[in-house]
Amino acid sequence: MVVPAATMPAGPTAIPAVPAVVAAPQSAVAGRLTADRISKVVRGKQTILRTMSLVVEPGQLVAIIGPSGAGKTTLLETLAGLRPASTGVVRRAGSGALGFVPQEDIIHRDLPLGRVLRYAARLRLPAGVGNAEIEEAVDSALTVLRLKDREKVRVGRLSGGERKRASIAVELLARPRFFFLDEPTSGLDPATAAELMRALRRIADSGCTVIMTSHNPPDVDLCDEVLVIAAGGGLAFGGTPAKAREFFDVPAITGIYTRLVEHNRDYWLRRFADDRAGRTDLFAIPTATSVSEPFNEILEPQLVQERRVGPFRQWFLLTVRALDILVHNRLTLLIVLGSPVAILLMFLMLFKPGAFDPVHPIPNTSAMILFWIAFGGFFFGLTYGLLQICTEFPIFFRERFAGVRIWPYVLSKLAALLPLLILVDALLLAVLRWTDRLPKGDFGQLAELFGTLLLASVCAMALGLLASAAVSEPGQATLMLPMLCFPQVLFVGAFLPVPVMALVGRWMSYVMSNRWAFEALGHTAGVEKLWSSGASPLGAPLLASYEDTFSRPAWVDWLIIGGMAVVFLVSCWLILTLKAARRGGRPVR
Numbered sequence: 001m002v003v004p005a006a007t008m009p010a011g012p013t014a015i016p017a018v019p020a021v022v023a024a025p026q027s028a029v030a031g032r033l034t035a036d037r038i039s040k041v042v043r044g045k046q047t048i049l050r051t052m053s054l055v056v057e058p059g060q061l062v063a064i065i066g067p068s069g070a071g072k073t074t075l076l077e078t079l080a081g082l083r084p085a086s087t088g089v090v091r092r093a094g095s096g097a098l099g100f101v102p103q104e105d106i107i108h109r110d111l112p113l114g115r116v117l118r119y120a121a122r123l124r125l126p127a128g129v130g131n132a133e134i135e136e137a138v139d140s141a142l143t144v145l146r147l148k149d150r151e152k153v154r155v156g157r158l159s160g161g162e163r164k165r166a167s168i169a170v171e172l173l174a175r176p177r178f179f180f181l182d183e184p185t186s187g188l189d190p191a192t193a194a195e196l197m198r199a200l201r202r203i204a205d206s207g208c209t210v211i212m213t214s215h216n217p218p219d220v221d222l223c224d225e226v227l228v229i230a231a232g233g234g235l236a237f238g239g240t241p242a243k244a245r246e247f248f249d250v251p252a253i254t255g256i257y258t259r260l261v262e263h264n265r266d267y268w269l270r271r272f273a274d275d276r277a278g279r280t281d282l283f284a285i286p287t288a289t290s291v292s293e294p295f296n297e298i299l300e301p302q303l304v305q306e307r308r309v310g311p312f313r314q315w316f317l318l319t320v321r322a323l324d325i326l327v328h329n330r331l332t333l334l335i336v337l338g339s340p341v342a343i344l345l346m347f348l349m350l351f352k353p354g355a356f357d358p359v360h361p362i363p364n365t366s367a368m369i370l371f372w373i374a375f376g377g378f379f380f381g382l383t384y385g386l387l388q389i390c391t392e393f394p395i396f397f398r399e400r401f402a403g404v405r406i407w408p409y410v411l412s413k414l415a416a417l418l419p420l421l422i423l424v425d426a427l428l429l430a431v432l433r434w435t436d437r438l439p440k441g442d443f444g445q446l447a448e449l450f451g452t453l454l455l456a457s458v459c460a461m462a463l464g465l466l467a468s469a470a471v472s473e474p475g476q477a478t479l480m481l482p483m484l485c486f487p488q489v490l491f492v493g494a495f496l497p498v499p500v501m502a503l504v505g506r507w508m509s510y511v512m513s514n515r516w517a518f519e520a521l522g523h524t525a526g527v528e529k530l531w532s533s534g535a536s537p538l539g540a541p542l543l544a545s546y547e548d549t550f551s552r553p554a555w556v557d558w559l560i561i562g563g564m565a566v567v568f569l570v571s572c573w574l575i576l577t578l579k580a581a582r583r584g585g586r587p588v589r
């Protein structure tokens with residue numbers, strides 16, 4: 001099945017252009033994968049995959065082995081279409097879905113397994129697939145992976161082996177024609193690894209072409225073929241496990257690793273080429289044909305042939321799933337709802353009632369109350385958003401590859417957390433108003449204060465989502481928290497009014513969403529009138545230092561805050577798009 005590059009028939013067009021000689025008759029068989037003189041060069045100079053060609057037949061189970069860093073994952077991702085080859089072409093013949101299980105878990109841990117599978121099925125199966133078919137797909141995936149009795153168990157409670165099988169089950173839902181797995185047996189005990197390999201064997205026997213990387217020699221004996229990658233990305237061998245032992249002259253697959261370091265890469269690449277040249281019976285060779293037929297038309301897979309679930313439906317499913325995850329994670333929910341309550345209690349302990357008394361106001365306390373309300377809304381929004389994306393990057397990338405769009409994904413995060421923000425913002429204002437820490441205006445005034453606070457929280461959540469998309473792991477997002485919060489305290493104009501700030505500080509204040517929220521709250525609360533006409537001697541000088549800060553109607557500030565939220569969301573979308581493109585996360589078309 002493997003063809004050393006040197007033996008590939010040369011086409012009229014030189015590599016790196018798409019080869020002109022293609023294996024039309026062989027590749028036309030549905031389920032056959034043909035890699036024609038592929039290689040991978042990164043950063044324009046570092047070759048991590050040396051030119052190789054191979055054919056994998058439908059229904060074969062193939063292992064890619066080799067030392068750490070040899071390029072196994074790179075080869076797997078290139079064959080799957082997640083990463084484009086620098087030269088050559090990969091063809092997967094026949095329509096149907098494509099499954100890819102990366103090394104990381106690609107399922108949410110907080111939900112029961114059955115539910116995870118049902119959401120995945122609704123997102124991945126074509127639009128219009130009914131509930132009965134969804135149930136059938138879930139049931140069949142659970143049965144093949146021997147997970148039927150674990151259906152109601154939370155994924156986080158599954159053992160490592162069960163979790164790995166659960167990730168595979170998610171990918172099986174769409175009944176892929178090609179299935180790629182990156183080290184599916186890593187970290188598993190020998191018995192669990194063997195059970196997993198038997199499951200993969202069953203999947204391959206059902207007609208699916210399965211290619212996996214492995215560091216576990218016993219896995220190889222259950223495979224039809226093995227590809228041995230030498231350090232530096234060269235193909236040192238390809239053929240059956242028995243022939244591999246014979247080629248490397250070792251009694252067991254483990255010995256191959258020792259043999260690989262006894263000679264350099266070029267030795268093995270040359271030996272494999274020589275050995276194959278004299279024994280053409282050993283390996284299938286893509287048939288050299290003329291280029292009369294354009295291969296794209298007949299050989300390229302039509303993986304996204306069926307009608308995908310539309311963006312609105314995707315948004316709806318992702319929102320419901322995000323809410324489901326939140327509800328199932330009681331501790332997170334407790335923290336999310338409990339921290340605003342704790343902060344509210346602190347406000348009540350700190351601020352005396354009556355700061356907004358029209359006759360005897362307490363001007364500086366009223367300014368501080370308004371600032372801390374604005375900052376509270378900002379903080380809730382930011383912290384809710386900050387861990388939403390970076391904690392599930394592997395899931396995001398995998399689902400992106402399966403066709404989930406980025407807009408529905410980002411907006412689902414916003415939609416799922418919006419009810420919580422409404423709840424905590426309303427609670428904050430209602431309690432402060434009820435305990436005489438806000439002006440006793442009419443309902444319209446309270447509604448306007450709420451509008452400002454909610455908008456400020458949503459804007460902060462958008463900022464949190466942007467930061468979450470930008471970092472590469474959750475630890476970095478947590479470290480960003482002070483950096484995002486401090487300026488929203490210092491440059492808002494509450495502790496030092498904007499008109500008396502240094503010039504750079506004043507510029508900085510323009511990009512603080514909290515400044516506009518604070519000023520809108522001050523306008524709605526009527527602080528100008530309160531400070532100028534109240535009995536407090538502090539009112540007039542305080543107002544003088546703020547100048548016309550609170551004169552603008554609230555809707556002007558709303559427009560500014562809303563604009564910032566849009567900028568944050570668009571930036572978040574852009575970053576995720578770029579990251580997905582760099583990861584090759586686009587659906588294969």
Ligand SMILES: Nc1ncnc2c1ncn2[C@@H]1O[C@H](COP(=O)(O)OP(=O)(O)OP(=O)(O)O)[C@@H](O)[C@H]1O
Pocket residue numbers: 042043048066067068069070071072073074075
């Ligand atoms: N985008 C990239 N830029 C630079 N180097 C890269 C890139 N992708 C992979 N590499 C390098 O290519 C080599 C092969 O990486 P790969 O992950 O494919 O190896 P592997 O055989 O799967 O390793 P392991 O068995 O440890 O998982 C490594 O040295 C890796 O650092």
